[in-house]
Amino acid sequence: MSLELTGVTVEFGRADARTTVLDGLDVTFEPGRTTALVGPSGSGKSTLLAAAGALLRPTAGQVLLDGEDLATRTDAQRAAIRRERIGYMFQSGNLLSGLPAVEQLLAAVYISGRRPRAYRARAEEALTEVGLGHRLRHRPEELSGGERQRVALARALFLAPKLLLVDEPTAAVDRSQAGELAALLADRTRRDRCVTVVATHDPVVAAAADRIVDMAELTGVARLPVSGGR
Numbered sequence: 001m002s003l004e005l006t007g008v009t010v011e012f013g014r015a016d017a018r019t020t021v022l023d024g025l026d027v028t029f030e031p032g033r034t035t036a037l038v039g040p041s042g043s044g045k046s047t048l049l050a051a052a053g054a055l056l057r058p059t060a061g062q063v064l065l066d067g068e069d070l071a072t073r074t075d076a077q078r079a080a081i082r083r084e085r086i087g088y089m090f091q092s093g094n095l096l097s098g099l100p101a102v103e104q105l106l107a108a109v110y111i112s113g114r115r116p117r118a119y120r121a122r123a124e125e126a127l128t129e130v131g132l133g134h135r136l137r138h139r140p141e142e143l144s145g146g147e148r149q150r151v152a153l154a155r156a157l158f159l160a161p162k163l164l165l166v167d168e169p170t171a172a173v174d175r176s177q178a179g180e181l182a183a184l185l186a187d188r189t190r191r192d193r194c195v196t197v198v199a200t201h202d203p204v205v206a207a208a209a210d211r212i213v214d215m216a217e218l219t220g221v222a223r224l225p226v227s228g229g230r
């Protein structure tokens with residue numbers, strides 16, 4: 001399983017208001033490895049995650065998940081791929097308010113059309129594995145920022161996705177929890193052999209990753225002027 005983007009271009013807006021955010025980008029991500037995507041604000045990190053996660057269709061190029069091009073699939077096929085093969089973890093965890101931690105994981109089971117009863121014990125085990133065995137029935141409002149992110153990580157990995165996409169996981173987390181969360185993310189990625197791509201400004205997250213990819217390098221090549229032949 002790998003994720004390969006080839007010639008990926010993403011443009012927003014029309015005609016004179018058109019902005020090119022990604023410009024013919026080529027990059028490959030390997031299974032079992034965490035890649036930190038770094039670069040200044042506005043450099044297109046979240047846009048790359050959205051294209052990789054079939055949340056937006058690139059203007060041009062291919063997004064190959066295990067050799068299958070997500071960009072050319074129908075909306076229904078893309079929805080099925082998102083449900084079955086991709087896990088998402090975003091900045092503030094995006095947990096459902098008022099719902100106990102264990103139910104946050106089971107919500108993904110409901111959405112995928114499976115019977116949650118068979119998954120309850122596994123959900124409790126998954127939360128225990130991320131150090132939340134004593135917080136199974138806590139609601140998001142009753143958890144710390146770091147605990148919320150660990151619930152979000154357990155949820156993102158619960159249905160064993162091939163691809164895990166993470167955006168700014170430590171933005172709302174204190175420094176000591178950020179290190180633990182980054183280590184947990186890298187550890188789970190190795191154990192589950194998923195492809196993990198994490199957009200981040202946090203040096204702690206970048207340090208825990210197996211590889212760092214700078215957006216400036218990815219997109220810079222396409223912007224270099226053609227040599228005048230001197």
Ligand SMILES: Nc1ncnc2c1ncn2[C@@H]1O[C@H](COP(=O)(O)OP(=O)(O)OP(=O)(O)O)[C@@H](O)[C@H]1O
Pocket residue numbers: 012013019021039040041042043044045046047048199
């Ligand atoms: N739907 C949209 N329509 C128009 N422009 C957009 C849209 N989404 C993103 N952009 C623009 O694309 C650029 C890249 O945004 P993106 O969120 O991918 O950057 P980023 O590197 O993740 O930034 P940050 O580190 O601040 O999260 C920005 O200039 C943004 O304004």
